[in-house]
Amino acid sequence: MSDPAGAPSREFGEGTRARLSLVRGEGASLYDAAGRRFVDLGATHGVGNLGASPPRVVRAIQAQAAQLIHLGSGYASPVRTAFVDKLLGLLPPSFGRVFLSNSGTEAVEAAIKIARSATGRPKIVAARRGFHGRTLGALSATWRRELRTPFEPLVPEFSHVGYNDPDDLETEVDERTALLLLEPVQGEGGVHVATREYLRAARAAADRVGALLAFDEVQTGIGRTGRLFAFQHTEVVPDLLTLAKSLAGGVPIGATVTTPEVEARFQGSHHSTFGGNPLACAAGIAALETVVEEHLAERAERLGELALDRLRGIPSDRIRDVRGLGLLLGIELRDRVAPLLAALEAKGFLAISAGSTVLRLLPPLVISDDDWSAGLRAIEEAIVGG
Numbered sequence: 001m002s003d004p005a006g007a008p009s010r011e012f013g014e015g016t017r018a019r020l021s022l023v024r025g026e027g028a029s030l031y032d033a034a035g036r037r038f039v040d041l042g043a044t045h046g047v048g049n050l051g052a053s054p055p056r057v058v059r060a061i062q063a064q065a066a067q068l069i070h071l072g073s074g075y076a077s078p079v080r081t082a083f084v085d086k087l088l089g090l091l092p093p094s095f096g097r098v099f100l101s102n103s104g105t106e107a108v109e110a111a112i113k114i115a116r117s118a119t120g121r122p123k124i125v126a127a128r129r130g131f132h133g134r135t136l137g138a139l140s141a142t143w144r145r146e147l148r149t150p151f152e153p154l155v156p157e158f159s160h161v162g163y164n165d166p167d168d169l170e171t172e173v174d175e176r177t178a179l180l181l182l183e184p185v186q187g188e189g190g191v192h193v194a195t196r197e198y199l200r201a202a203r204a205a206a207d208r209v210g211a212l213l214a215f216d217e218v219q220t221g222i223g224r225t226g227r228l229f230a231f232q233h234t235e236v237v238p239d240l241l242t243l244a245k246s247l248a249g250g251v252p253i254g255a256t257v258t259t260p261e262v263e264a265r266f267q268g269s270h271h272s273t274f275g276g277n278p279l280a281c282a283a284g285i286a287a288l289e290t291v292v293e294e295h296l297a298e299r300a301e302r303l304g305e306l307a308l309d310r311l312r313g314i315p316s317d318r319i320r321d322v323r324g325l326g327l328l329l330g331i332e333l334r335d336r337v338a339p340l341l342a343a344l345e346a347k348g349f350l351a352i353s354a355g356s357t358v359l360r361l362l363p364p365l366v367i368s369d370d371d372w373s374a375g376l377r378a379i380e381e382a383i384v385g386g
């Protein structure tokens with residue numbers, strides 16, 4: 001149980017070396033072993049849209065665990081069917097098929113495989129600054145050089161266009177393109193919001209050549225941006241939608257949603273042992289019910305608009321830009337963000353970065369008004385005073 005402060009970690013992987021030890025959470029509060037409270041302004045890296053250990057999800061997991069933890073996809077499972085029905089019921093009617101996996105990168109891998117197989121074409125077009133995960137297929141769509149270079153050669157036939165640049169789509173999306181893969185708001189890449197015109201242009205570019213359009217909503221889905229799914233800010237509907245992070249309220253899950261037409265053209269075989277396991281599906285049902293019944297997308301929209309105004313009013317030339325949608329907000333600094341994160345942690349607020357100069361805020365959508373204003377005040381003090 002104990003993980004003494006300062007003890008070296010024997011794990012490896014990004015972020016595992018020096019880290020704060022936390023043992024318990026409730027809503028937007030996270031506690032260390034000594035009982036010190038931290039306010040989570042990063043939703044445990046985008047997973048905690050409903051907060052830590054959301055009660056309804058906890059009850060669903062407990063009940064399902066006692067009944068049946070695992071069942072492979074070769075057996076029918078009522079909870080799995082109910083989850084798929086619940087998810088599809090919240091999406092436009094064109095969507096009718098779901099592939100279930102265990103993480104965001106797996107959801108993207110599936111989208112890439114489905115697109116190549118369904119179109120018989122090789123090329124995948126993603127965007128500069130985009131992030132889609134770290135397995136080799138998804139990593140090939142991810143932009144950041146330092147994440148890619150050590151693992152080259154990556155999967156061939158991936159290219160990147162300028163985000164929010166419709167002209168680039170005209171030249172790059174062609175008859176060899178299987179998939180155009182975009183985040184409606186780029187999260188890891190620095191919190192950049194796609195314009196409505198750009199998403200429309202993406203749909204048109206894909207349609208022009210018969211390519212498929214995928215929106216990666218691993219981070220923007222489940223109420224984060226002020227709609228249940230970020231594409232719902234527009235009338236644009238993609239052919240594929242990738243979901244993960246908050247989809248099951250904190251339990252690992254990934255989902256690749258598509259249309260019956262695309263599924264019918266998909267020739268290959270794809271499968272995941274744990275994908276769609278009863279525990280994750282039970283948690284997913286509870287999570288989706290919670291987001292809808294507690295109107296958390298509406299809350300994200302309201303709190304996000306107020307926060308944008310508030311943050312844009314901070315009098316400091318350290319700030320280059322403030323942007324975002326709903327409760328996915330970015331403050332781009334002229335200097336490095338690491339000292340600001342440390343200053344906030346010292347004040348009891350846990351925030352995350354997106355690249356080296358952007359403070360990324362994505363609090364649990366259930367954060368109390370008081371904690372959220374205290375967080376914004378702490379950010380202002382740390383920026384103005386730092």
Ligand SMILES: *Cc1c(COP(=O)(O)O)cnc(C)c1O
Pocket residue numbers: 103104105106108131132133134183187188216217218219220244245
């Ligand atoms: C986090 C993220 C992923 C990768 O998800 P993992 O669960 O870490 O594999 C993919 N796409 C987007 C947009 C993400 O934010």
